[in-house]
Amino acid sequence: MKNTVKNGVILLLIVVHSTFARAEVIKEKEPNVIATAETIINAPIKDVWSILAEDWAGIGKWSSGVSHSQGFGQPIGGSDYTIRACEITAAGFDDTKEQILEYDDQNYLLKYELADGLPGFVKDAINIWTLEETANGTLIKGKTTMRATGIMGVMMKGIMKGATRKALESMTRELKHYVETGELHPDKLASNKKVAKKEAKMRKKVAFVDVQQEIDAPAERVWEIIGTNFANIADSNPDCPYSEWADGYHKAEVGAKRIMYMTDSRDKKYFVDEIAKYDPANYHITIEITNKKGFGTLNINYTWVNMDVEKISENKTLLKIRFHYLTKPKFLKGLAKGSMRKGFQKYAYGIDYHAETGELVTEKKWKAIKHLYK
Incomplete structure (x- = not known):
């Protein structure tokens, strides 16, 4: 009999405690x-x-x-x-x-x-x-x-x-x-x-890096890679495993957006780029970063890229890239300059190789072809 009463009391205490616990959870969520x-x-x-x-x-x-x-x-x-x-x-x-x-x-x-x-x-x-x-x-x-x-x-x-x-x-x-x-x-x-x-005031503090690359391919071919095929940047950028049009966009024009996934896991590091200026007649494109994940120090409010294609001859082209950027905090922009230049030079090499060969430039393939650009 004592055990029965004792067990009943314990059960009652458990029920009461559980009821109060649920009440606390409900209250906490209000x-x-x-x-x-x-x-x-x-x-x-x-x-x-x-x-x-x-x-x-x-x-x-x-x-x-x-x-x-x-x-x-x-x-x-x-x-x-x-x-x-x-x-x-x-x-x-x-x-x-x-x-x-x-x-x-x-x-x-x-x-x-x-x-x-x-x-x-x-x-x-x-x-x-x-x-x-x-x-x-x-x-x-x-x-x-x-x-x-x-x-x-x-x-x-x-x-x-x-x-x-x-x-x-x-x-x-x-x-x-x-x-x-x-x-x-x-x-x-x-x-x-x-x-x-x-x-x-902030734009006066923006830093930039310049990269140029001579490419043995027609200007139209180089423009096709950076302009017409804007969403397919993964074809020529060894640091970008995958890219695609952002929802609702299907062709290169002012306002069009792409997503650059910078790792195989697409939800970890990426950029969303938007075409701010698009001039196919003069082979010019300006690209602004509108969103990002995994690049905490980059201030996307003051980050954009100008890319120009200049015809040297029928089968020789000069690609010019100027990357404007600002960091958070601002003092890191000087420290980041070297890595920024290195990254865009690598991208320019990738465009060169893709334009001349038609082959995709993946991270794995880059290990085999980077010796061509030393």
């Missing part, structure tokens, strides 16, 4: 930072929705909190992208990546999460925007929920709530102005001027 903002926009609901949701990746056009934004991933609903990257203007804040969780163009609801750029003590952050038709136009409501944890979370909850509410109010105010007038809010204009001034 947001503890909530901020809201709303306003009336004197415009049809579809006009507001087209800017807020359909052009979701274009937030950098009108929000003073974002200097530049870029879309990625698959389309969802009326939006061309499910992911956007934002360069944040506020000092001390990291650039962010956000991903759409719910896109409802029937009920005018947009829900997305901050997938990257959160402080370590913030476990998740979700934004929800809803639109409602009113007699005066459109009621827009914004809500942000976050889960701040640890000691820093306890200390920063109040500050974060105030800052988030202020950011939401700024967004609704600037969106209202943009939709109603078709012009940028004064705060966005001021932010653009500040960003442009910083941009000019």
Whole structure:
């Protein structure tokens, strides 16, 4: 009898403990930072929705909190992208990546999460925007929920709530102005001027390396490799095992993007390149890096490549490459210069070999052909 009672007590304690444990988990997952903002926009609901949701990746056009934004991933609903990257203007804040969780163009609801750029003590952050038709136009409501944890979370909850509410109010105010007038809010204009001034200052600090290579092949053939076949850079770059067009792009033109995977494991190190200038008549291409993974010191906001093909004779071509770059921190740019030049010279050799032989230049094959370029 004693054992039966004892076992029953133990079982009861286990059940109670388990119940409290589950309650703690549920409580821990609930947001503890909530901020809201709303306003009336004197415009049809579809006009507001087209800017807020359909052009979701274009937030950098009108929000003073974002200097530049870029879309990625698959389309969802009326939006061309499910992911956007934002360069944040506020000092001390990291650039962010956000991903759409719910896109409802029937009920005018947009829900997305901050997938990257959160402080370590913030476990998740979700934004929800809803639109409602009113007699005066459109009621827009914004809500942000976050889960701040640890000691820093306890200390920063109040500050974060105030800052988030202020950011939401700024967004609704600037969106209202943009939709109603078709012009940028004064705060966005001021932010653009500040960003442009910083941009000019930063560009003066950009370093560059020059590489040239004479190639025994027609200029048209060399241009085909670097321009027409933009997405096939893996054919001539021994450091790039695989490359492809980014989603939605199929030919070389301004705005087209490719993905350069720099290891066999495609999710570890890669670049996303975009054609900024494309001039086939003069054999010129400018390529900007819009996204990366695994190259932490490279500041992609100030990194681009100019490539030019000059005809020397019918079967001889001069390839010119100028790589502009900046590092984080900036003092590393001098230390990186040697390796940058070496890497682009290797790439130029790869273009040479591919143009002259038509063979693919893989890392394995490079070991056998590099002696040709000593």
